[in-house]
Amino acid sequence: MRNEIMLTSVKNVKVKNWRKLKKKKERDIQSQFIVEGFHLIEEAHKSDWEISEIIYQTGIEVAGEWTNYPMFEVADNVMAALTETKTPQGILAVVNKTKRTEQPVQRALIIDRVQDPGNLGTMIRTADAAGFDTVILGKGTVDLFNDKVIRSTQGSMFHLHIYEAELSEEIQNLQREDIEIWSTALENASYYHEVTAPEKLAIIVGNEGSGVVPALIEQANKNIKIPIYGQAESLNVSIAAGILMYQVAKK
Template structure:
């Protein structure tokens, strides 16, 4: 290997303790880094040009040659570790034998607003890591331009969230923002803000989603906050023929994203 190579076998090593802290939000915020685990996620991170700083691998298995080849001449530190060290840096029930330490990206509101904001998902207090991961995957699947995480939304870099994105977190910008500040600025740029509501009269299928649109989804139990709802230009409902009262927030987001994608494809044909 052309990059730095070291060996750490003790869980008492100070670097191991620092890495283990990244399993908690406080540690991630303090260090400005996060952990990803498994070949697939690390491959996606490398392909996307994420700032992979260190890769830990089991000494008994030897260096992960596929990842070494994919990393090329990037300045990555490769660390051979014991099973105990790897377990300390993992929250998975069955560690996959390779872990990476990645620098958190800095994507701000100005950068988001300066780019294309044709179709964006905005989350206001979504708290379940699985829901956030599913929404990011759906946004990725339809080619949305970004996902915005408002205050109160679960941490993107929570290991459970990362796993549930299945690598989609590396395929589009994900921005943390104060929605009270961001949404008015988006409207000034001609963006239409759409929220779902069980009290809404208009169906999502009868609403024009072809123009620049930001779809806003709220907390699993409380929905969109009153402050954010007051910013919306239009409220829509997803019609349901069965007896279910409502959809899970990730399912609702997926329905609206694919309806927006369907309308846009029909516009092109």
């Protein structure tokens, strides 16, 4: 389904629409986002996410099942205007956002106002590796479809059930489904390695500077913390989340 005309101008209407997807507002309006590189496109292709079109730079070879998607060849200057990476691979895909569907939760990570794209992407990737099935994003958390987040997930965002929610309400919903909620906290908290994980569990981690908001800590069934043996004041949130998720991972 190759487009026979190569797009050479950044002023082309199609190119302008693609460039708009760099902004969250436009991603929300169009309900689409862009992924870069062969690996991420393959992960999207293998998932239940829908690829809308593939954009490839002149000279890049695209073969196999990907050629079933609408494809657009672009000149070097157009690819340079679209890409966000320092060493682009010359291929992008426009992916449609998926609608949330109800799915059973065994292990979930709840993220409260984490703002660094690398931290969010790393936590999603680690959740995938630790066998978690769900990631819930609260208000104030960096956009899942931010380019840096997508690249940091290394494709794991296509493997998990990830959705945004009002966390206070969602915690109540989870508790009604007999899912125990643990919150990271410093006060009135047990060390993570001294508690036993239940069959169904969700863990809340919070903002890089201020942690989990007190109201959510109050809602949790249990508060947990990680011991600090050296002189560091705290752990990076993605490192802390990784420690906790692997502690409760289902083998």
